[in-house]
Amino acid sequence: MAYSEAVSSGSLIILELKQIMAKDSKNADSYEAVPASLSNSAGFLLNMAARSIREKVTAALEPLGMTTQELGLLRILDGQGANTQQALCNKHNIDRTTMVQIVDRLEERQLVMRQQSTEDRRANLIHLTPRGRKTLAKANRLTKKQQEQFLMPLSETEWEALRQSLIKLLVHHGRGKTD
Amino acid sequence: MAYSEAVSSGSLIILELKQIMAKDSKNADSYEAVPASLSNSAGFLLNMAARSIREKVTAALEPLGMTTQELGLLRILDGQGANTQQALCNKHNIDRTTMVQIVDRLEERQLVMRQQSTEDRRANLIHLTPRGRKTLAKANRLTKKQQEQFLMPLSETEWEALRQSLIKLLVHHGRGKTD
C-alpha cells in the first residue's frame, strides 16, 4: 500500500494528535506518542494528507477502472485539446515508454484515440473520444464529492488559505518542463 | 519518476500559474494553459507539493544511503524506543513482509538491531543502534535544511496555518491502526 512516499508514512501523527487532544480524557492511553518532530515535518504532513486524499480518489475511481494518473491525462486533454505523446510526457513528467503503456490502456478502453500528426508524421496526436469525455465527466463528479468530503474539516477560508499556500510552494519550486 | 500518485502529476499547475502571473509579460506565451480545475484540485495540489518536498528530501538523504521511509522508521524508534516489527507495521502502515525487508536493509547497515522479545518469543524488538542514532541525527540535520528551503516562500504565519490545516485534515481522516 505505501510507497516510500513519506518521511514517515502511517498513522502516527494522527495518534499523537489524538493523544494531545485527548490529554485529559480517559482514552488517551489507547494512543501512542510519536516524536514531536513529525508534527512539524512538512514532508510528513504533506505526504500523509496527499496520501489520504489520493486513496479516497483512487477508491472513488475504481468502479470506472481509472487511475488518478489516467484522470490527470484526460483532464489535460480536455482542457488543452489533442496533444502528442511527447507533450503529454513533459506535462505529466513521466517517461516516453511509460506514456506508451498509459495511452495503450486508455485506447483499449476507447477513452482516447491515437492519430498520426500531419505536421510531423512521427508524432501521435492523442484525442479525447466522446466516450472519454463522458467518462471524464463521471470521474469529475465522483472526485468532486471526494474532495468535498476531504475538505469538510476546513472552513472555506481555511481551504482557500491552504490552496494559496500550496500554489505558492509549487510556483516557487516549479520544476518540470515548460514545453 | 512519477508514481500514480497525483490526480495529475507533472508541472502543469506551475505553468498555468506562471502564465497567470505573467499575463502581461512577453513571456506568457512560452507557458501552456492547463484546465483551471487542476488549481482547485486538493488532490493535485497536495500531491504535487508532497512530491516536491519528498524529492528534495530523498535527494538530501542520498549521501546517507537512506530512504524517506527508513528515516520515518528510525524516527519512530528514536521517539518511542524499541518496537516489534508488527508494531512498526501498524505505525508505518505497511505489510509484514515488506517490513522484513526494510529491517533487513537497516540491520545490514547496522542502524538497527533485532532482538528476540522475552515477553513474546515470536516477536523481534527492533532497537536503534548508536550508529543508527548518529545517522538519524545527520539525516535530521539534512532534512531540516530541506524543509527550511522548501517553506521559504511562506511566512511563519502561513506555514503555521498550513500546518494546522494539514493536521486538521489528518485528524479528521485519521485512518490507521491504534496499535
Place this chain on the structure above:
DNA sequence: TATTGTTATACTCTATAACTATA
C-alpha cells in the same frame, strides 16, 4: 487456533537500451 516473522513468488509502476520511421 491465531500470531510473528520469514521465504518464495508475483504484480505494478517505472525506467533503460535498442529498434523503426520519420525529420
Place this chain on the structure above:
DNA sequence: TATAGTTATAGAGTATAACAATA
C-alpha cells in the same frame, strides 16, 4: 544526426500465500 513512438527487458517497491516457531 536527432526525434517520436515502440518493444523487450529489468529494476524498484509492494503484496499474497505458505511455512516455522511460538502463543
